[in-house]
Amino acid sequence: MSGGDGTGTFTGTDAVRTERTRILTELLGRVDELADRAVAAIRAEIPAYDAQGPAFHADVREQVLRHYRNKLAAFLEEREVTVDDIAFTRRASMRRARAGFALADYINAYRVGQQVFWDAIVERAGGTDVGNVAALSLASALMRYIDFVSTHAANTYVEYQRQAAAEVARESRDLLETLLAGALPAGGPQLATAHAHGLGPDPRAPLVVVAAVLVGPDAGPGRDAATGADAWHEAGTAIGHLVVNGRRPLTVLRDSEIVAVAALGPGGDPGRLCDRLQEVRDRLLGEGVALAVGVSTVVPGMADVPRAHREARTALEFLPEEGGVAALPRMRPFEYLALRADGTARRLVDPSVAGLLAEDRARGGVLTATIRAFAAADLNLRAAAERLQIHHNTAQYRLRRVQERTGRNPRHIADLVDLLVAIALQDAAPRRTNPARKDWSP
Template identity: 30%
Template sequence: MGTEAPATPAPQEQRELMQAMLTRLPEFADRLAKLLSEKDEFYHQVDAVAPEELRQVCRANLKRALTSFADGRELSLDAARKTGLAQARQGIPLPAVLRAFRIGGMFVYEALLGLAGPGFISSAQTAAMSSTVWRTIDLYSDALATAYDEVAAEPSPERRELLEDLLQGRLDDPLELEETAAKLGLPPAGMFVAVVSETVEPDWHNAVELLLRARRWRSVWRHGAEAGLVAIDRLEDVRRVRDVLGSMPLAVGMSKPFTGLAEIPDALSRARVARLSLPAGTPGVAVFGDSPVTTLVAGAPAMTREVVRSSLSGVLVLPATERKVLLDTLAAWFAGHGSAKQAADRLFVHPNTVRYRLRRVQELTKRDLTDPVDIGELYVALESVRLEAEPD
């Protein structure tokens, strides 16, 4: 869903009517508040307890809508979403909010017709104005419903505690595990994947959860710690979940699929290692074990740092520019399956340039790029450098 509802400049006659409503805004806000109180029991109670607050809300919404229509500006759906988030957290029922938007839209339409009087605007303009009002109501209603879905997905303190017990492996009894999963909306048995993402705003997790739910996958998330579980139906879903997560600008690690709820802590650890196998600041999705060497490097960073020092130390002590050229050339050579020509094509240089740089790497590292053992050591070392901040 976009953040704006498209608008086109209203005809002069309609703009005059909207400006007329704006000049009498307190009056129309009062009339709308009374209408809401008459038509909806919830707003009747609000009017009885906080009448001025209800009129202020009506005034603000009318002013925003009329000003946008009159100026031909696009209507911000973000405002509707924020309104929905606030009202959902206050416990205002969604049906009452949606009904209020419909009542408010028809109120504006009928008020404009009343100000126009007979013959002021053509029948075609009347129909166009009606279409604009209903289109706006539909778009705002969708934005409100999405906001309510987001709030519904926000974990309560009890839910957070249950989720933490599940993720930390604090539950030993199989029956207790199944009951906890059921309370969290997860199937008590079946197939799951664990997911760990980089630190992001809470809205990102809400967006991910909505995307997964739209494809009928149930998921739960530990907000703030960037960990989650996704229930899947079949092995092929792993690729589909990966595609959904890959559509977001996030760095995400996934575990292999597993079937037992007791395996969740280990699966999360593997997802975390997979997340670390992506270079810092690089969006994408890595599945544990898809690239075995990279997974091992990410899972044992302290050990691989020693490998870096011993295997690539002669390169890493060079000035930053020269060091980067040699490391990039070595990476391109590995990506090109040991072909100097393919590496040259990737780097946009002559193959002889690649060969010269590789000889330089061999001289500095004392490693032979025709020896499988030396090649393996250099590849592990290069992966460690790639995943960590480049040494100074």
């Protein structure tokens, strides 16, 4: 018999065929016992299966029984196994996928069941020469059956996962669009999706919004479409898999940006999320995927998602061409104002101050560092010198030099503020890699 789909070819003398029939008939008479043995072996080897309840184990036993009876009938009749014969595996595959089992565990459970079946064949062969030959004549048929069934089962499993993922993505996208429109989920799938991501039931629970875009060779009109799509999905998956307050953020690939809404939970501290985003960005960069990531301030609930989204997109403007992470929760108002300053603000800086700072930066920035340390030490020069690990007289000389060149005395609050503002504006000036302060947001 040939078995292009299922069982292969049976060969042998009449004695071998008679022995093979004996083995299969005896197994058919003990098929319930074999199924019990298989379930026990599966539970012993796969913790995810063992952790389930009696109803699940009964379902597994029923599947094992149907497979065993299927194989035994096909082998006894020396016929091919068809797709119709194994149609019952489709529903079982979908049940396992719906229950959240890993595909590897599902296929492993099937493998364990088949190993029990093969061990039973060898056991019933009895160790005689003709029995061993009869058992070996079944090996090819069994391997073909395993390959045939596991392929169909895995395809069904993956198909269900793909459909489920598409449904989740659709519900997530619908929820995000509702929130960005300034509305709240009223109920049904959107509300359930919100709760699954920690957004609710308290509508004023603190959250942040993250906006990310690809930069570098994977972004822009010249990118390879397939490579760019792969990088895009990899970045979206990485952000979506972050865990904040025990939940993953609501993450959607929207137009040319990735948008994530992360519920912060009690206390509303965004620091850990910012750390994780930086780790994700650095890891992706090591894999050749460059991201620009903007993080909004903490807002009190879903009603403020539109404002937070605008903030996150604004933060993207602060990044250079190679991207990075711009997190508003980690910025002081002074820094934010400097980054948002226009050309007029820079023209208001006294040319003598701007000239000194530019010259100092080219020489290593020691005067700028001294001004900052002096301000951080609350105008205590000795403390500033210790912070810089220089002699007190050296620090004093540097401040005197600043005063001589600019006419601003750092010991006077008004003059010190002028100097600090000029330094902040210099730090926030468009970098050479992003001269036009390119807006990465869509």
